Amino acid sequence: MLRPAPASPPVIDGVEWVRPGPTSEQVRNDAVLAAVLTAATAASVVLYRSTGYGSGVDWWWAALWVAGIALPLAARRMVPELVALVVAAVFMAGGIAGVGELLFCNITLFIAMYSVGAWSRSRVRSLIVRAVIVLAMFTWLIWSLLYSSAVQDYLPELGRDADGPLSPYVAYGLINVVTNLLYFGGAWYFGDSAYRSARARAELEQRTAELAAERERLRAQAVALERMRIARELHDSVAHHVSVMGVQAGAARRVLERDPQAAASALSSIEQSARDAVDELRRTVVALRTPGADTGPIDVGSDGGADAAASTLRIAQVSELVDEARAAELPIDFTVVGEPREVTPLVDLAVYRIAQEALTNVRKHAGRGARADVRLRWLDDAIELEVADTGLGERATTGSAPGGLGQVGMRERVAAAGGTLELGPRTRGGYLVRARIPYRSGRR
Structure with a gap:
């Protein structure tokens, strides 16, 4: 037909x-x-x-x-x-x-x-x-x-030796009709089939081109995200130690003539901070370059990669950050509320880095004479980190400008861990950073 x-x-x-x-x-x-x-x-x-x-x-x-x-x-x-x-x-x-x-x-x-x-x-x-x-x-x-x-x-000669139930002319006519139906039907069918095949090939080529373009876009995006992740890690690793070294260098300069012993102590602290910075930078670079260290797909603000898998920085080391800040002559109170719980490496690193960045910004922006208060609360379903300061300086904030890399990095880490972040000036003066992160991180 x-x-x-x-x-x-x-x-x-x-x-x-x-x-x-x-x-x-x-x-x-x-x-x-x-x-x-x-x-x-x-x-x-x-x-x-x-x-x-x-x-x-x-x-x-x-x-x-x-x-x-x-x-x-x-x-x-x-x-x-x-x-x-x-x-x-x-x-x-x-x-x-x-x-x-x-x-x-x-x-x-x-x-x-x-x-x-x-x-x-x-x-x-x-x-x-x-x-x-x-x-x-x-x-x-x-x-x-x-x-x-x-x-x-x-x-x-038609019908001369005919032997069948039909008239020779009827049989002859039927043979011609069926033959022509098959002939024209076949040409029609195979022509349409060839057109459909060509259309299917065109669609396949289009899909292939789209997939190639999408792969290229994802590759470029992955490279950009990886660069951003490395930049964030280097910022968090180096900025903290450099700010401590700057504070200690200023203290050494002020007491160098009248108290050489205190100046020597400050210089020793600078030396140790420099070593710590180099050591942490080395660990960060090694972790980021370790094949197979990534534990999940790269995403904006995601720390599920090498930094979370290989870093040795943990919540328990927040107290060391507090001690470093005190050694740099920053008055600081540290309070832990509740019993510590087991958390994922991603949460461990995120809380440490947020505390590190917040204390770094206190030293940089709160001004001389400001006090800081660090509180770590172990709640039923989440851990809450709060860093506040009195903000007596000319720039009474613990964060840099609204578009600064420090605040951007904190927001990315909290978002990657499925938590919430509150930061901004306090009504009674100073600045507040409060991060709340579930124990089992997950994207919201």
């Missing part, structure tokens, strides 16, 4: 897909095909005329018919509808005139019909052209069958 073309145009990502024109190589192949079929059809005409079939047609007319039935196929992919109409018209003209060739003319018509379904840029036009050709062919076939049944001498 004939298969109609799709009722609606094919769509890829909301845009109607139109098959692109043939390549130069395909056009050359079609020209070769047309030349080969022209030669084969001419040879077939000679053979048929040698048997006496079609010998009543002049040679020049037969030559024109051969050229008209085969040569148009050279343009079958460029103008498939026009080629099909021309080949069909020449096919009918040859049949009516009695050229007699029955082999290659059917092959050329099949290819022309197939090309309309496979290469037409408009599915509506493809449907109309093929429908017109099929209707014309079946009209001609029915007329021929009616004529053969009405004219006794048209097929005199």
Whole structure:
């Protein structure tokens, strides 16, 4: 049975897909095909005329018919509808005139019909052209069958040795109808199948290109996020120790002449802070460069990578930060409320880094004479870190400018651990940093 073309145009990502024109190589192949079929059809005409079939047609007319039935196929992919109409018209003209060739003319018509379904840029036009050709062919076939049944001498040998339940003319007509249904139905079906295959290949190529672009985008994003993570770790590792060294260097300068012993003690602290900074920097770089240290996918603000997996910095070491701040002449109170609980490495590192950054900013921005208060609360479902100061300096804040890297890093760490962060000036003066992080970190 004939298969109609799709009722609606094919769509890829909301845009109607139109098959692109043939390549130069395909056009050359079609020209070769047309030349080969022209030669084969001419040879077939000679053979048929040698048997006496079609010998009543002049040679020049037969030559024109051969050229008209085969040569148009050279343009079958460029103008498939026009080629099909021309080949069909020449096919009918040859049949009516009695050229007699029955082999290659059917092959050329099949290819022309197939090309309309496979290469037409408009599915509506493809449907109309093929429908017109099929209707014309079946009209001609029915007329021929009616004529053969009405004219006794048209097929005199038909029915001479007939042996079957049907009339010879009825059987002859059915054979022709079924043959033509299979012939045109096959050309229609395979043409549409070729078009659908081309559309599927185009869609696959589009998806492949999109996936390649997405992979490139994710690769670039991963590189940028990794650079940001490394920058944050280096900032947290170095800024704390450098700020302590700056405070201690200032203290040593002030007492160098009147109290050499105190100055020497401050210089020793500077030396130790420098060693600590280098040691922590080394551990951070080694952790970030360790293959397989990443425990999860990279995400904005995520510490689920090498820093969480390999760092030795823990909540228990917050007290060491407090001792360092006191050694740098910062008055500070430290309070722990509740019983310590087991937490993930991500939470351990996040709390330590937030405390480190907050105390660093107290020394940098709170001003001389300010006091700090550090409180670590072990709650039922979360750990809460609070760092407050009295903020007596010119810039009475523990954070840098609103867009500073210190505050950005704290927000990223808290977000990665699934917690909340509160920071800003206090109503009674000073600055407050309060982070609340669940024991089992998770993205919210």
